[in-house]
Amino acid sequence: MSINYDIEFQPQLDNCILYAIRCNVKELYLEFLSNIYDNEFVLDQIFFTSSCLTELRLEGCMLNPVGAISWKSLRKLCISEYWGFDEDLIENILSGSPVLETLVLNHCYVYRRLDITSKSVKNLVLFEYKVSDGDSEADIIEINAPNILSLTLQGWIFLCKPLLLNVSSSVKARLDFSFTKLEPNEVEEEVLKECIMNLHHVKELQLGVVCSMVLSGLEAKGFVCPSNVKLTG
Structure with missing residues (x-):
C-alpha cells in the first residue's frame, strides 16, 4: 500500500489499517509519501499490538507507541525514512518482538x-545514516549485536565511522x-x-x-587483506 499522505485523510487511513489488522493479515507494507517535511503518518496504538503480523515494512510512518509493543509473530521488520528512531524505541521493538529475525x-x-541483544535477531541491515546538522557528538554510531549472524552496512554514512563493539557471532x-563527510583518505582507510x-x-x-577502492589504498601501504574478504564490485 503506497499512499500520498495528507493529514486530513488520517481517519480514513486509520480505518483501512484497522480493517487489515482485524482480518489478521500476516504481511503488511505501508508507504506514506508527503510533500511536507516531518509530516509522517501517525500509527494508531492498536497497530502495535497486532499478534498476527509476520512481516512489516513501514515508510514515512511515525512510530510513537504509548505503551508496550506486542508483535508476537513478527519475523521481519523494515523501517524506512524515519527521523525519530532512538534507543528507547529500539528497546521497545525488541522486547515486544520475541521471534524477530531480520531488522532493516x-x-x-x-x-x-x-x-x-535479542537472541532471535540474526540479520541486521543498516542503509544510510545521518545525524542532525551540527550534532558533533553523534559522529560515531556504536553497534552492539552479539547474536546476529549477518551484518550489512550500506549506503551513504554522514558520520566519521561505525564502531562495531560486538558482532562476535x-x-x-x-x-x-560511502562516507559523505569530507575526510582525508587516510581516515576512510583507518575506518x-x-x-x-x-x-x-x-x-x-x-x-x-x-570499500574495495579504499582497500586498494590500504594494500598499497602494506596492509595484508584477510582471506575472508571478497570483492564484489
Missing part, C-alpha cells in the same frame, strides 16, 4: 547506539558504504581497516565498490 533500518536517523558481513579487523572472524566479508 533504511534512512532511519537520530539513534547513536544499536543494542541488538556473525558469520557473514557486507560493507558497501575500513578497523571494520575489517573487527570482522576477521566471519566466514565471508563482502566489500562493495567504494
Whole structure:
C-alpha cells in the first residue's frame, strides 16, 4: 500500500489499517509519501499490538507507541525514512518482538547506539545514516549485536565511522558504504581497516565498490587483506 499522505485523510487511513489488522493479515507494507517535511503518518496504538503480523515494512510512518509493543509473530521488520528512531524505541521493538529475525533500518536517523541483544535477531541491515546538522557528538554510531549472524552496512554514512563493539557471532558481513563527510583518505582507510579487523572472524566479508577502492589504498601501504574478504564490485 503506497499512499500520498495528507493529514486530513488520517481517519480514513486509520480505518483501512484497522480493517487489515482485524482480518489478521500476516504481511503488511505501508508507504506514506508527503510533500511536507516531518509530516509522517501517525500509527494508531492498536497497530502495535497486532499478534498476527509476520512481516512489516513501514515508510514515512511515525512510530510513537504509548505503551508496550506486542508483535508476537513478527519475523521481519523494515523501517524506512524515519527521523525519530532512538534507543528507547529500539528497546521497545525488541522486547515486544520475541521471534524477530531480520531488522532493516533504511534512512532511519537520530539513534547513536544499536543494542541488538535479542537472541532471535540474526540479520541486521543498516542503509544510510545521518545525524542532525551540527550534532558533533553523534559522529560515531556504536553497534552492539552479539547474536546476529549477518551484518550489512550500506549506503551513504554522514558520520566519521561505525564502531562495531560486538558482532562476535556473525558469520557473514557486507560493507558497501560511502562516507559523505569530507575526510582525508587516510581516515576512510583507518575506518575500513578497523571494520575489517573487527570482522576477521566471519566466514565471508563482502566489500562493495567504494570499500574495495579504499582497500586498494590500504594494500598499497602494506596492509595484508584477510582471506575472508571478497570483492564484489
